[in-house]
Amino acid sequence: MALHFSKQEFLQRKTKVLQSMKEQSLDALLMFRQESMYWLTGYDTFGYVFFQTLVLDSKGNIILLTRAPDLRQAQNTSNIEDIRIWVDKDNSNPAYDLKNILEELSLKGKKIGIEYEAYGLTGRNALRLNKSLESYCNIEDQSELITKLRVIKSPEEITYVKKAAELADLALDQAWKYTKAGESEAKILGEMQKVVLEGGGDYPANEYIIGSGHNALLCRYQSEKRVLSNTDQLSIEWAGTYKHYHSAMFRTITVGKPDAKHFKMYDACLEALKNCEKKLIPGSKVGEVFDIHAKTFDDLGYNKSRMNACGYSLGSTFSPNWMDWPMLYTDNPYIIKPGNVFFMHMILMDSDNKLAMNLGETYLVTENGNERLGKQKLDLVNL
Secondary structure, eight states, X not given: OOOOSOHHHHHHHHHHHHHHHHHTTOSEEEEOOHHHHHHHHOOOOSGGGSSOEEEEETTOOEEEEEOGGGHHHHHHHOOOOEEEXXXXXXXXXXXXHHHHHHHHXXXXXXXXXXOOSOTTSOHHHHHHHHHHTTTTOEEEEOTTTTHHHHTSOOHHHHHHHHHHHHHHHHHHHHHHHHOSTTOBXXXXXXXXXXXXXXXXXXXXXXXXXXXXXXXXXXXXXOSOOOBOOSSEEEEEEEEEEETTEEEEEEEEEEESSOOHHHHHHHHHHXXXXXXXXXXXXXXOBHHHHHHHHHHHHHHTTXXXXXXXXXXXXXXXXXXXXXXXXXXXXXXXXXXXOTTOEEEEEEEEEETTTTEEXXXXXXXXXXXXXXXXXXXXOOSXXXX
């Protein structure tokens, strides 16, 4: 059994969930988020793209409802003992298989929380689920119940996050090595991902973002792979990933003779990052971190070029993205605590001049402040 955490760790997590359920007066929780299932039981799969749920009742019973391909997946990667299979067939509706499980657990007329904010629970499946539970029980959205427990990392989790950071650093070494005029973005991307996998890491929860020239101003992966010009700019956002835990980084690298504006944009990104570091401490609100980011850029004349968020929590996440709750945007009331892990990205996209500059690092919040997990230099590198 490929469990990545101790039995004591899993027991503590389950105890915390049951306590939170008690505080919410929940008789059961239906988990549809793969992150919740992995965190609570170790269950590791991409089978959540189909209807799949993990049931936890207030008595501590755990039952997984999934498809046949995930039976052995659950047996090999998790501590789940009770696994039920719904059968693939035309017009099948596993929501009714789930209702049978709820009946077995005597949950008729009881209060049940549901993780609606889940990529596997599509709109169609949610409609089917709600219809199957009409007049059967009381349901409410509890999408963040486990998420709010996952946001503070345990010592065992922090070990994995730091390993992910080491892999991210190695990937940056490869980016610097291969970024040069005449080289393809595909080669750079391949070498970065290679060292992560060779280092024992995983595929990330979303694609690395890479773009040069006009595509350096994009904040999402797209499939064009340019060959770098003699004078160019390359933006790369990536994450080292270990046991599904992420540590992300962001850089813009210049090739040939940089535009003078690149230097000013870099100075602004570095100043904004340093100012955010000072605010990323226990007791601050995450919205206050964003406000420092925004004020720094706005005061330097970059209001039109900055984003409306400057980062987010990181942890063990699954496709389609590695962003976790909460996000760093204005007025977000979440209070920063030791054990939080945040990726802070300083992004400037100057559409008028077609110039980009990005600087991003992952931080672990400590009792006395924070620790930057990446150990690479923050300098603007020109190759």
